[in-house]
Amino acid sequence: MPPRLFRRGPVVALIFGTSAFGGAAYRWLKPSSSLNPHDFTPYTLIDKQRVSSTSSVFTLRHSEDAASPESISEVWKRGVWSLQVKQPQLQIARAYTPLPPKPETHGEDGDDVDDIRLLIRQEQGGEVSTYLHRLPDLSTIELRGPHVECELPQDVKEVIFLAGGTGIAPAMQVAQALGQAAGTRMSVLWANRRREECVGGVGDVVPTGDVQNNSRGWKNLFGLMGQSPAQMPAGAIAHETSRSEKGVIVQELEALKTQSKARSNGLEVQYYVDEDKTFIKASDVATRLQAQNKNEGGSKIILVSGPEGFIEYWAGKKVWTGGREVQGPLGGVLGQMDLNGWRVIKL
Ligand SMILES: Cc1cc2nc3c(=O)[nH]c(=O)nc-3n(C[C@H](O)[C@H](O)[C@H](O)COP(=O)(O)OP(=O)(O)OC[C@H]3O[C@@H](n4cnc5c(N)ncnc54)[C@H](O)[C@@H]3O)c2cc1C
Incomplete structure (x- = not known):
């Protein structure tokens, strides 16, 4: 029987007990101010729009309302890319694929072109997707990326x-x-x-x-x-x-x-x-x-x-x-x- 899952994202397990991992631990824990592939950057969950009984579109805005870095406009032209989302209690992360900005949003009212929108299905028993689906509006969600999956x-x-x-x-x-x-x-x-x-x-x-x-x-x-x-x-x-x-x-x-x-x-x-x-x-x-x-x-x-x-x-x-x-x-x-x-x- 085929596995019923969307291919599982890379799991980032954190065991930072030794000094060798000290720098990595610091990077993991210290929030970064601009979205980048190495450190996590805090975003705010500004909207969760239900698509079905199991999936929703999450809209995330940079916590300090900063514009997306140049790397994001570049990856939009190149193909398929993802971001990692952190589950802070378990210190694990999963990849999600940002949806294109809504065509009607050009930085006017409502959503901003720099908002990140993720279509996330809640997997039964899934650690990160369940955590995300339970978060209330205005929660902080930390992101890392972009990661190009296919050019x-x-x-x-x-x-x-x-x-x-x-x-x-x-x-x-x-x-x-x-x-x-x-x-x-x-x-x-x-x-x-x-x-x-x-x-x-x-x-x-x-x-x-x-x-x-x-x-x-x-x-x-x-x-x-x-x-x-x-x-x-x-x-x-x-x-x-x-x-x-x-x-x-x-x-x-x-x-x-x-x-x-x-x-x-x-x-x-x-x-x-x-x-x-x-x-x-x-x-x-x-x-x-x-x-x-x-x-x-x-x-x-x-x-x-x-x-x-x-x-x-x-x-x-x-x-x-x-x-x-x-x-x-x-x-x-x-x-x-x-x-x-x-x-x-x-x-
Ligand atoms: C590049 C990339 C892009 C992705 N983009 C998206 C996207 O846009 N939207 C999206 O929804 N998903 C996407 N995914 C999938 C996503 O990364 C996660 O894999 C997914 O959300 C499940 O993660 P989770 O932590 O909730 O579930 P996990 O905790 O990883 O568990 C997944 C499932 O496995 C079961 N399970 C866990 N452990 C065991 C075990 N020991 N034995 C048996 N069963 C077990 C759980 O019950 C659950 O059903 C993407 C993945 C990749 C690699």
């Missing part, structure tokens, strides 16, 4: 992103980066166990066959919108009418789509929900590989992010070597497909 090649043109659960956060980072680059195009295939994570999310592509059998062809690939409800399959209509409200992340994905339409060749998002019996299939990936292969030149990348079992199913296990987690051989479903030059990256 996009300069010439990237096409991305297919397979996201499971909170694996949507890195997908949104990539969408934000690609949305600024002319001639790029991205498809996000987002799978969730429960609909509550993506309420109101209707994919850009409506399968022309049965909702559960989407291998029979696709319409609307890359924003060729316009299918009326009468043309939609019954299952899709049922969803449409029962979802008058849009979830927090769905709204943000739609904003990213609008944003990317202005500068790039567009962002397509497709939603899959276990409890609705819609699952990402190899044919969904193959369709997009073919559609995007028509574009000549530039790097083409498939990114896979989510729970360990999700990554393993699609691309095979990551492996540990020399104390570092590395990509490992390509396996899983993608390992058996003809990828025609597309590179796969496991996050």
Whole structure:
């Protein structure tokens, strides 16, 4: 049975009993004034917005309202990055993936562009995520980073992103980066166990066959919108009418789509929900590989992010070597497909 977790973050255990560790202990304990990868910097929890019964978006502001360092604007252009969050009682830390700033926030009212926003799922029995979910507003949360997880090649043109659960956060980072680059195009295939994570999310592509059998062809690939409800399959209509409200992340994905339409060749998002019996299939990936292969030149990348079992199913296990987690051989479903030059990256 695949592990049900999002891949677990590096655990930083603190045992600072000896003088050899004195300097490190001091660094750990002494709060830093500007966000950096070495020391923890205090932020204030200014908002916790519920996404579902298990996940929320945490908004954190620098405790002295300082602007984000240059390193943050740099990493937003480069690809996928994370920050570590400290659990001070246990002296452990976990990695989380900042969401792009909300498109409507430009330092005016409400959220600030320098605020850090994290989508955090509360893992059952999870030390840090449970601690964070229990914190009241205005609590201090210490952050360290940024840490680049994956740098996009300069010439990237096409991305297919397979996201499971909170694996949507890195997908949104990539969408934000690609949305600024002319001639790029991205498809996000987002799978969730429960609909509550993506309420109101209707994919850009409506399968022309049965909702559960989407291998029979696709319409609307890359924003060729316009299918009326009468043309939609019954299952899709049922969803449409029962979802008058849009979830927090769905709204943000739609904003990213609008944003990317202005500068790039567009962002397509497709939603899959276990409890609705819609699952990402190899044919969904193959369709997009073919559609995007028509574009000549530039790097083409498939990114896979989510729970360990999700990554393993699609691309095979990551492996540990020399104390570092590395990509490992390509396996899983993608390992058996003809990828025609597309590179796969496991996050
Ligand atoms: C680069 C990166 C980015 C990430 N980004 C995000 C993000 O944006 N959002 C997000 O929600 N998560 C993200 N994660 C995952 C996150 O770092 C944590 O791993 C996650 O929040 C769980 O941490 P925890 O301390 O709450 O749980 P842990 O205490 O690590 O426990 C995790 C689970 O394992 C179980 N468990 C613990 N110990 C044992 C044991 N001995 N035996 C059996 N089961 C056990 C617990 O019950 C729990 O269900 C990211 C991870 C990485 C590496």
